[in-house]
Amino acid sequence: xxxxxxxxxxxxxxxxxxxxxxxxxxxxxxxxxxxxxxxxxxxxxxxxxxxxxxxxxxxxxxxxxxxxxxxxxxxxxxxxxxxxxxxxxxxxxxxxxxxxxxxxxxxxxxxxxxxxxxxxxxxxxxxxxxxxxxxxxxxxxxxxxxxxxxxxxxxxxxxxxxxxxxxxxxxxxxxxxxxxxxxxxxxxxxxxxxxxxxxxxxxxxxxxxxxxxxxxxxxxxxxxxxxxxxxxxxxxxxxxxxxxxxxxxxxxxxxxxxxxxxxxxxxxxxxxxxxxxxxxxxxxxxxxxxxxxxxxxxxxxxxxxxxxxxxxxxxxxxxxxxxxxxxxxxxxxxxxxxxxxxxxxxxxxxxxxxxxxxxxxxxxxxxxxxxxxxxxxxxxxxxxxxxxxxxxxxxxxxxxxxxxxxxxxxxxxxxxxxxxxxxxxxxxxxxxxxxxxxxxxxxxxxxxxxxxxxxxxxxxxxxxxxxxxxxxxxxxxxxxxxxxxxxxxxxxxxxxxxxxxxxxxxxxxxxxxxxxxxxxxxxxxxxxxxxxxxxxxxxxxxxxxxxxxxxxxxxxxxx
Amino acid sequence: xxxxxxxxxxxxxxxxxxxxxxxxxxxxxxxxxxxxxxxxxxxxxxxxxxxxxxxxxxxxxxxxxxxxxxxxxxxxxxxxxxxxxxxxxxxxxxxxxxxxxxxxxxxxxxxxxxxxxxxxxxxxxxxxxxxxxxxxxxxxxxxxxxxxxxxxxxxxxxxxxxxxxxxxxxxxxxxxxxxxxxxxxxxxxxxxxxxxxxxxxxxxxxxxxxxxxxxxxxxxxxxxxxxxxxxxxxxxxxxxxxxxxxxxxxxxxxxxxxxxxxxxxxxxxxxxxxxxxxxxxxxxxxxxxxxxxxxxxxxxxxxxxxxxxxxxx
Numbered sequence: 001x002x003x004x005x006x007x008x009x010x011x012x013x014x015x016x017x018x019x020x021x022x023x024x025x026x027x028x029x030x031x032x033x034x035x036x037x038x039x040x041x042x043x044x045x046x047x048x049x050x051x052x053x054x055x056x057x058x059x060x061x062x063x064x065x066x067x068x069x070x071x072x073x074x075x076x077x078x079x080x081x082x083x084x085x086x087x088x089x090x091x092x093x094x095x096x097x098x099x100x101x102x103x104x105x106x107x108x109x110x111x112x113x114x115x116x117x118x119x120x121x122x123x124x125x126x127x128x129x130x131x132x133x134x135x136x137x138x139x140x141x142x143x144x145x146x147x148x149x150x151x152x153x154x155x156x157x158x159x160x161x162x163x164x165x166x167x168x169x170x171x172x173x174x175x176x177x178x179x180x181x182x183x184x185x186x187x188x189x190x191x192x193x194x195x196x197x198x199x200x201x202x203x204x205x206x207x208x209x210x211x212x213x214x215x216x217x218x219x220x221x222x223x224x225x226x227x228x229x230x231x232x233x234x235x236x237x238x239x240x241x242x243x244x245x246x247x248x249x250x251x252x253x254x255x256x257x258x259x260x261x262x263x264x265x266x267x268x269x270x271x272x273x274x275x276x277x278x279x280x281x282x283x284x285x286x287x288x289x290x291x292x293x294x295x296x297x298x299x300x301x302x303x304x305x306x307x308x309x310x311x312x313x314x315x316x317x318x319x320x321x322x323x324x325x326x327x328x329x330x331x332x333x334x335x336x337x338x339x340x341x342x343x344x345x346x347x348x349x350x351x352x353x354x355x356x357x358x359x360x361x362x363x364x365x366x367x368x369x370x371x372x373x374x375x376x377x378x379x380x381x382x383x384x385x386x387x388x389x390x391x392x393x394x395x396x397x398x399x400x401x402x403x404x405x406x407x408x409x410x411x412x413x414x415x416x417x418x419x420x421x422x423x424x425x426x427x428x429x430x431x432x433x434x435x436x437x438x439x440x441x442x443x444x445x446x447x448x449x450x451x452x453x454x455x456x457x458x459x460x461x462x463x464x465x466x467x468x469x470x471x472x473x474x475x476x477x478x479x480x481x482x483x484x485x486x487x488x489x490x491x492x493x494x495x496x497x498x499x500x501x502x503x504x505x506x507x508x509x510x511x512x513x514x515x516x517x518x519x520x521x522x523x524x525x526x527x528x529x530x531x532x533x534x535x536x537x538x539x540x541x542x543x544x545x546x547x548x549x550x551x552x553x554x555x556x557x558x559x
Numbered sequence: 560x561x562x563x564x565x566x567x568x569x570x571x572x573x574x575x576x577x578x579x580x581x582x583x584x585x586x587x588x589x590x591x592x593x594x595x596x597x598x599x600x601x602x603x604x605x606x607x608x609x610x611x612x613x614x615x616x617x618x619x620x621x622x623x624x625x626x627x628x629x630x631x632x633x634x635x636x637x638x639x640x641x642x643x644x645x646x647x648x649x650x651x652x653x654x655x656x657x658x659x660x661x662x663x664x665x666x667x668x669x670x671x672x673x674x675x676x677x678x679x680x681x682x683x684x685x686x687x688x689x690x691x692x693x694x695x696x697x698x699x700x701x702x703x704x705x706x707x708x709x710x711x712x713x714x715x716x717x718x719x720x721x722x723x724x725x726x727x728x729x730x731x732x733x734x735x736x737x738x739x740x741x742x743x744x745x746x747x748x749x750x751x752x753x754x755x756x757x758x759x760x761x762x763x764x765x766x767x768x769x770x771x772x773x774x775x776x777x778x779x780x781x782x783x784x785x786x787x788x789x790x791x792x793x794x795x796x797x798x799x800x801x802x803x804x805x806x807x808x809x810x811x812x813x814x815x816x817x818x819x820x821x822x823x824x825x826x827x828x829x830x831x832x833x834x835x836x837x838x839x840x841x842x843x844x845x846x847x848x849x850x851x852x853x854x855x856x857x858x859x860x861x862x863x864x865x866x867x868x869x870x871x872x
Contacts, residue, residue: 074744147741153718154701158667158743242719243848245831248702249717282606288626313704313739314715315722318652322645329637336591336633337626343595344625346602348614353607361599368595372588375637379584379644381577381651385711388704388739452581453567454708456739459747463735468563 018421018518033118034521036419039104041125045132046100047488049091052139056084058481061474069461077460078145079161085148090170091135093400094262095128097269098215099180101411102208104419106184108512108519109202111193111528116186124179131173138165147458149259152240152251156232164234167226174219174226181215184208193511195530199293202510202534203286206293207272210300214261214268218304222258225251249314256307264303266400267367268296270407271338274360277410278342280508281357282349283537288341295334295341302331312383321380328378335371339364354506355429359410362437363403370398373448390469391451394444402440409436409487416491417501421518424494429487436483442476509536570730570755571710573651578711580644587636654725658691662774662857665696665703665716667742668749673857677777678768682751684736686728687761693725695822699853704740707753715740719830721823728755778862781855785847799844800837806864811838825860 019036022028029037059080063071072080103121107114115121138144144161146154155163188201188209201209229251231237238244240251271292279286286292308316308324342364351357373395377383386392410433416424450469455462462470504513515524569575605612661684664671672680686692696705696716705724706713709732714724738749756764772780782788790799805820813836818824827834829851832844851859 069747074747078741078744078746145744149741151702151741154741154743158701160744242717245834246719248719283608291626291630313713314702315717315720318648322648325645325648326641329641330634332637333630333633337630339595340629341626343598343602346599346606348612348617349602349606350608350614351603351606353603361603364599365596368592369588372584372591375588375640376581376584379580379640380648381573381644381711382581382584384713385577385581385708387713388706449565453564454706454735454737456706456737456747458741461747463750465564 017520018516019521020421020518022521031122033114033122035103035107035115035118035121036519038121038125039100040419042095042099042103042128045125045129046092046096049087049132050484053084053087053092054481054484056080056087057477060084061477063460064462064470065474067462067464067467067470072460074460075145075160078147078458079143081458082144082147082166083139086144086166086170087135089148089262090173091132093266093404094177095173095180096266096404096408097273097411098184098208098211099124099128101204101273101408101415102184102269103180105415105512106187106205106208107191108418108515108523109205109510110188110191110196111511111524111530112187112191113522113524114191115183116190117183120179120183124176124183127179128173128176131169131171131176134165134169134172138162138169141165149255150226150229150251151255152229152232152248153242155229156240164230167230171223171226171230174223177215177219181212181219184212185216188212193528193530197530199290200530200533202272203275203289203292203296204269204272206296207269207275210296211265211268214265214300214303218258218261218265221254222262225254225258228254249311249316252311252314253307256310257304260307260310261300261303263396263399264299266404268300270363270367270404271296273407273411273414274342274363276508276510277356277360277414278345279535279537280414280506281352281354281360282346283351284345284347284349285535285537286341287344287347288337289533289535291337292341295337298334299331302327302334306331309378309383310387312380313387325378325380329375332371332375332378335367339368339371353430355424355426355433356410356414358430358433359406359413359436362433362440363406363410365437366398366402366406366440370395370403373398386451388457389451390447390455390457393457394447394451397444397447402444405484406436406440409433412491413487414506415512416494417505418512418517418519420495420498421501422494422498423501423505424487424498425490428490432483432486432490435479435486439476439479439481439483443473443480444476446470446472446476509534568709568730568732568734570728570732570734571707571712572727572729574709574711574729576647576651580647583643584640587640654693654723655691658693658725659687660693660695661686662861663694663696663705663716664699664853664857665705665738665742665749666699666853667701668738668745670703670705670736670738670749670751671854673774673854674765674768675774675861676765676768677773678765682736684751684753685761685764686753686755687758688728688731688755690758691725691727693723695857696722696724697853697857701742702740703738703742703749706737706739707734708737709734710753713739721826728753731755731757774858774861775865776862778858778860778865781851781858782862785851785855785859787859790844797843798840800840802863803866806866810835812836813838813840813842822860822864825863826856829856829859 019034063077141162144163144166146159146163150167188205228239232239238246240246240248275286275292306324306328308320309328312321377395413424413429446469450466455466501517503517511528660675662673670682672684698716698718703716704713705716710726712724712726714722716722732755734753736751736753738746790797791802793801808820809817810820811817818835830846830848832846833842836842
């Protein structure tokens with residue numbers, strides 16, 4: 001892809017200088033503006049929140065082992081699933097890939113020294129931590145029982161607990177999201193190396209770009225909706241209260257206007273990660289690069305217009321439901337295109353099965369099931385039956401956990417050598433990847449069935465006929481928990497005992513692999529120049545040629 | 560109970576229609592999953608690193624054309640599925656006009672059901688087999704959702720507005736009734752049963768209920784008790800529109816609009832009287848929000864609706 005000439009005058013130590021050795025004090029970490037260090041700070045915070053949300057999930061699955069409510073109180077159960085939802089959505093999934101891998105990799109992939117606004121980057125971490133403290137306070141003070149959806153009038157007038165603190169935590173976290181989104185957009189617009197044209201960007205960067213636009217446009221609407229909730233609950237302003245002419249459905253419209261795009265905020269970065277993994281381990285150019293870009297752009301636009309499919313039974317007009325149903329079917333098309341393109345990237349490849357590739361294959365499988373079950377929910381008569389049941393719970397976990405979390409783990413393994421300079425133990429990693437796929441399917445597939453049979457969600461006790469499915473799901477959750485914890489153990493182990501990785505252990509293309517592992521504080525010894533598109537794993541004539549031929553006058557050609 | 564059910568009971572006329580769409584989607588999904596998994600695993604094995612499979616120049620067909628091909632194929636499939644599901648949805652929007660009308664109130668954490676005869680049930684709903692039933696529902700506190708899996712029926716019950724759902728039961732038996740919208744601490748205890756009875760058994764059950772006024776008669780009493788009758792009477796002290804024969808009629812409003820006097824209009828006019836002032840009258844009526852309970856509202860509205868039958872010979 002490019003040549004990076006190392007400065008011949010640079011000192012040749014045993015280890016090249018890296019961002020990790022640039023400072024060892026706590027102060028040097030807490031005041032850093034290096035995007036790579038900030039990514040590490042985020043990673044530590046997200047791991048903590050993943051544990052908190054995971055403990056809540058464990059409590060839920062334990063309680064549901066039997067039909068009677070025996071382990072927790074009804075209130076305790078409601079607080080557990082609210083905590084699980086709030087933490088996992090806003091403090092893990094929404095930020096996950098953009099603030100860690102995105103923060104670390106986007107400047108490296110486009111050949112930049114840092115983000116466009118390094119200090120804003122650090123500020124967004126502090127805002128995130130402030131929101132996290134508020135969330136921690138909410139938990140310590142007893143939690144909330146509104147569900148992560150904060151529906152009115154339950155959240156404003158009837159629910160006990162610290163609704164104001166919880167909504168405040170999410171409100172504050174939104175500013176961190178927006179700051180990261182703005183920063184990524186500005187970075188991708190202004191910091192690309194010479195020759196890095198838009199259609200030479202790796203798809204991961206496109207994923208980050210499209211997701212940032214969704215974040216910047218959608219998050220303010222959530223902030224507004226939460227402020228209105230806080231005003232109604234805290235100040236008594238009648239906004240959604242039907243007794244004063246308000247409308248509870250208005251809140252649902254505002255909430256889902258953010259929260260449906262939020263699903264795409266969680267999945268668009270995964271599309272980018274998977275495209276990087278599939279091309280590298282199939283040694284292939286991506287099949288249909290331009291179509292992959294347009295599919296992401298299409299999703300990020302139409303994704304804003306489908307929120308009403310969460311409200312088919314809410315009392316909204318039938319004709320509005322029809323329009324939202326149509327748009328929901330429309331948004332399924334680009335997702336299908338992506339799956340077909342990944343599949344055909346395998347065609348005539350040289351396919352290797354390292355752990356990141358196993359995660360990617362697992363992702364494609366789980367995402368396909370998650371996407372197809374979305375068609376069920378887009379069909380109004382079927383949605384009426386299965387909405388607010390475990391069918392929906394299974395569907396969105398397939399997308400957000402089977403999809404996004406698999407991609408996160410896959411990406412973490414793939415770039416671990418770049419981030420830390422160390423290799424993880426491959427056999428363990430393959431085992432964990434396979435276990436994660438089957439553990440996930442074992443946990444969530446029974447939920448499709450019990451949801452179709454009529455098991456409502458958010459029930460802490462339930463009719464005995466559903467027990468067999470709950471027992472299966474709880475048993476699967478045990479496997480899944482193990483599959484999540486195992487990589488944390490061996491990745492931590494590899495920090496000290498892992499083999500040194502070298503600059504490019506996967507022989508991957510991409511500018512991030514042309515610098516040292518771990519990269520130096522300013523990423524590149526000399527400014528990279530880019531003359532060709534991404535994923536040049538084989539000669540052009542044996543690969544899929546979809547785009548326009550490269551222009552004769554190549555931008556940024558070597559002088 | 561013998562064995563584990565893999566398919567929910569089909570006990571309404573709507574259930575087989577929903578299940579047909581569901582089954583078609585299952586088949587479509589299975590085909591796509593097999594296709595993707597087959598290709599993915601097939602390619603992964605055939606083109607594994609070091610295999611001898613040929614890897615030369617790509618066939619010309621695998622270019623832009625195939626990309627446009629599968630994009631349009633998916634788009635047409637999506638449109639077809641939408642058309643089918645949408646047609647089924649629209650066909651089920653309007654309840655038959657002669658449907659038996661039953662009123663439902665959701666409150667934390669119970670269902671209250673009122674039959675036209677005045678019979679009242681808690682967490683139970685008895686309905687006759689084969690007869691269309693229309694549920695007119697409202698909530699007293701938070702949002703609930705009336706969910707009967709065997710009928711493939713779910714409808715949120717929202718404070719401050721009337722929501723409707725209808726079904727025709729096709730199988731006698733007892734079925735689960737769930738609240739499907741999270742409504743607070745004891746949400747999972749807000750469940751009951753729907754009992755479908757053959758018409759003669761339903762009539763017997765209905766007769767066995769404690770004798771009392773029917774809903775409209777109860778409403779007539781509430782109409783007086785709440786003070787409505789003080790103004791809405793011919794020659795009363797205040798110039799107020801007469802209400803006989805109002806239900807189901809077009810009403811001209813002071814701001815020039817015309818609205819249909821349906822149940823929602825009657826209800827809104829009691830709670831928010833200044834929203835739709837009738838042409839020729841002053842906006843002097845006070846709001847009854849917080850004065851009349853949800854149950855009283857339902858009775859008064861039932862009374863006003865009964866005046867239509869009385870007024871038109």
